[in-house]
Amino acid sequence: MTSNLNPQVDDQMLLISQLYPSLYAQVVPVVEGETRPRRRRKKNKGESTNVGARKRKLSAEQVSLLEMNFGSEHKLESERKDRLASELGLDPRQVAVWFQNRRARWKNKKLEEEYSKLKTAHESVVVEKCRLETEVLLFPSLSYLLQLTIQFVDSFDSDLSFLNSPH
Amino acid sequence: MTSNLNPQVDDQMLLISQLYPSLYAQVVPVVEGETRPRRRRKKNKGESTNVGARKRKLSAEQVSLLEMNFGSEHKLESERKDRLASELGLDPRQVAVWFQNRRARWKNKKLEEEYSKLKTAHESVVVEKCRLETEVLLFPSLSYLLQLTIQFVDSFDSDLSFLNSPH
DNA sequence: GCCTAGTGCGTAATAACGTGA
């Protein structure tokens, strides 16, 4: 059932290592068994974490500028991307990725708020509908009351018929 | 030999270009700076992005087994995690991460379904409400008719008041 | 003109990481 050890790495790295063995060797020197290097174990509070590489996490400054740009326009033309990248000291690629991810986030957020908006709208409409239903329930009785009244008028009219008759 | 017909080569080059942009960048010099109404052009595989090279893609087999396990239970006890990890040839950490991400995905998917369900429900209720509203529109005229009738009866009654008065 | 390979950018999915409870 097993026997496939990390094919996701093996396949790609195999090809690469065949084409560029030297590069492969210098970039991925250690595979150590069947697990890839995973530095990280303890809670390094406020630490740059990770000795190897990985400088994740953009600074608050960078993020705020990105957010401002995102706010004015969700799409990103090459020109703006490059400008932002140089302003932020980031790879244009990173800027593009940030925007892509930001759009995805925005979409999810949008969906969530659309959901709650729709939910409240739905609930109020349901209440309205119930009100109307009870109102409509009164319709037949009102109709019946009208009928009774008309009958009453008719009977009254016939009772007074003597007024006109030469009795 | 397009990227569609031979994705391996394409993907491989993509990966290589991302891992070793320097290798890739020389091929295409950046040409001319000028703004055309259309944005299209620009050849430059940027620098850096050296961080975060190791990546993945689990095999279909691994994913299907993970999915089966997720289907039976969204939570993952240590025991099951370790068993799965050894069956799949993965780091237990990877299995844990996979489950965490899977739960997040599931949540989003759930939200989406709930949204569309709510949406159809909402629409049908709106239709119902409109139907009731037009129905209720008849209510005031009926009510008015009743009122008129009652007034008529009253006036008729007062006209006949002499019958009872000791006039 | 009409392919066809190459390239840039977009989206969707997803892996892995970081933080805080």
Add this chain to the structure above:
DNA sequence: ATCACGTTATTACGCACTAGG
């Protein structure tokens, strides 16, 4: 430690445009 949640990065498509037959 695990989990939820947010974030960064990558994989793998798809589409539009372009240059060279």
